[in-house]
Amino acid sequence: MLLLIPGPVTTRIEVRQALTRDIAPWDNAFRDFLARLRGRILRLAGGVEGQHAVLPLQGCGHFITEAALRSFLPPGGRILVPASGAYADRMIRLAREAGRVAVTLPVGFGEPTDPAAVAAALRADPTLSHVGMVYSETGSGVIHDVRAVGAVVRDAGRRMIIDAVSAFGALPLEISAQPEVDALVFTTNKCLEALPGVAFAVARIGRLVACAGGAGSWSFDLASIYEHAVRSGWGSFRFTPPAQILAALDVALDYLDAEGQAGRLARYTANMRTLYDGVRDLGLTPWLPASRQGPVIVNVHAPADPAWDLQAFVDALKSKGILISNFHNTPSPTFRVGCIGAITPADMAGAVRAMDQALREIGITHREAAVP
Secondary structure (H helix, E strand, O other), X not given: OEEOOOOOOOOOHHHHHHHHOOOOOOOHHHHHHHHHHHHHHHHHOOOOEOOEEEEEEEXXXXXXXXXXXXXXXXXXXXXXXXXXXHHHHHHHHHHHHOOOEEEEEEOOOOOOOOHHHHHHHHHHOOOOOEEEEEOEEOOOOEXXXXXXXXXXXXXXXXXXXEEOOOOOOOOOOOHHHOOOEEEEEEEOOOOOOOOOOEEEEEEEHHHHHHHOOOOOOOOOOHXXXXXXXXXXXXXXXXXXXXXXHHHHHHXXXXXXXXXXXXXXXHHHHHHHHHHHHHHHHOOOOEOOOHXXXXXXXEEEXXXXXXXXXXXXXXXXXXXXXXXXXXXXXXXXXXXXXXXXXXXXXXXXXXXXHHHHHHHHHOOOOOOOEOOO
16 A cells, blocks of 8 residues: 555555564663664754754654643743644644643745744744744645744744654754754654654753753653653663664664655655646646645645545545545645655656546546635
8 A cells, every 4th residue: 555645654665574573672782772773863863962862752743742842841931833734733732732822923824934924923022932833834735944934033042943743854954053943853754754653852952951840741851851861871761662663763764864865855856746747637736836835745626526525535546555645634625645755756656547547436527626
């Protein structure tokens, strides 16, 4: 089955094979492995030994995002979040439910975040200590310019938390070049092309130490994870780790090293272009204009045909070995297709052919957009 969703992604068999052996997570061999793995991730993030720490947390992207919000903002702390889509909305909710104050900056759905608007909001409210930003918004498909926004955050003397969940490993990001960033957070099961089950923060050590003690949660406390590593060694994992998932990640990183970040981005971009142009050739309408379409996910307007049924379309594609999401996050009806994972433009071309067949099978005769 070809998973064309923005995560979990299609993985290589070699990555999945790493799950087949039992691993004792407190064994010294595993400790050596984990310390080495942390070093690989630090280099991938452009971090500096002694200035940045790689902090693993069991679970999904929401877990590590909440941990970053709790760890770097005190209770009642105020963060500006550009409301760029579904995953920015989730950051807002996570902050509020953790007892922090999320102030939203309206961003047109499908529009990039305007650094000037961020700068103006920070000038207007000196109580905002942080900006929280989604790098790759999979709800819309837009990539937001975290470097440009980071520059205005830095100029304002504020801090930043970056949700890089569907960006890390493909989109460029170097934390040492952005000293305003307290943490960037991500998971293993998207652009790293590994499996779900563990998330990471790459965080600034000085800020971790300065903010220690305010998380209000033992489980979601990045300072506690850091303190544990300092105390017990960088090969020690606080609480029981998903050892096999980490072993699979190590294999996936071998493939990323061989391809390179720029090469991975180029492949994903070619995947996106093959899909984007292909669905237009089928008479369908992509949700974003080409100038704003990112390489991670493409949303396509639902056809203006009374026979349209998203689940029926998903089921028809699944019968052909293609699995897409059975929901959408756009304001108007769409179907969404991921362009990331261990897939190629040839796979995407095959998926476009399968979409044509599936539309015919469910009785779609009018493919123009329901919303122009």
